[in-house]
C-alpha cells in the first residue's frame with residue numbers, strides 16, 4: 001500500500017522546523033529515522049498532511065556527558081551511535097549499553113533514533129523502559145516548551161506523549177545516579 005499524499009519539508013534549522021510544525025498543527029509530524037513512522041504511513045495507520053524531516057538540521061546527532069555525569073542525547077542520535085558509543089560501557093551507563101545492541105537489526109539501528117522511539121511511545125519500545133528505569137527526562141523546544149520533563153510523566157499512555165506541534169523534544173538526558181536536576185536548553 002502507498003501512503004496518502006503529504007507535503008514534505010526538510011528545514012535546516014530548529015526554528016524553521018518548529019515554525020513548520022506550528023503551521024501544520026495536529027496534521028504535522030516530525031520525521032527522524034522513519035523506522036516507526038514510515039511503516040505506519042505505508043499502512044495508512046498514520047496519515048500526516050505535513051512531514052517535517054529534521055535530518056538536515058545540524059547539531060542534533062550528538063550524545064555527550066556533562067561534568068556532573070548527565071548524559072545528553074540529541075534528537076538525531078541513532079541507536080547505532082549509542083551501540084558504538086565509548087561513553088556507555090565501562091560501568092557508566094550499563095543499562096543503556098545493554099539495551100542499544102538489542103534493538104531490531106543493524107539497518108533499523110543505523111536510522112532509528114532514541115528520541116524518535118520515545119516520541120513514538122510504543123509500550124514495547126526498549127528506550128522508553130530504559131528511560132523509566134533511569135529516571136530520564138526529555139527537553140522539548142518550541143513556543144510552549146518548559147524545562148526538562150520526566151519521561152515517566154511525558155507519556156500518559158500507549159502511543160501517546162504530552163508533546164504538541166509547538167513543543168517537540170530536542171533531547172532526552174539521563175543522570176548516572178539519582179534524580180535528574182536541571183538541563184540547559
Ligand SMILES: Cc1cc2nc3c(=O)[nH]c(=O)nc-3n(C[C@H](O)[C@H](O)[C@H](O)COP(=O)(O)OP(=O)(O)OC[C@H]3O[C@@H](n4cnc5c(N)ncnc54)[C@H](O)[C@@H]3O)c2cc1C
Nearest residue numbers: 030032033034035036037104112113116117119120125126
Ligand atoms: C523491523 C523493525 C524492528 C524494530 N524493532 C525494535 C526493537 O526491537 N526495539 C525497539 O525499541 N524499537 C524497535 N523498532 C522501532 C525503532 O526503534 C524506531 O527507530 C523507533 O521506534 C523510532 O525512531 P525513529 O527515529 O525511526 O522515529 P520516526 O519513525 O521518524 O518517528 C516516530 C514517531 O516519533 C515522532 N518523532 C520522532 N522524532 C521526533 C522529535 N524529535 N520530536 C517530535 N516528534 C518526533 C514522529 O513524528 C513519529 O510520530 C523497530 C522498527 C522496525 C522497522
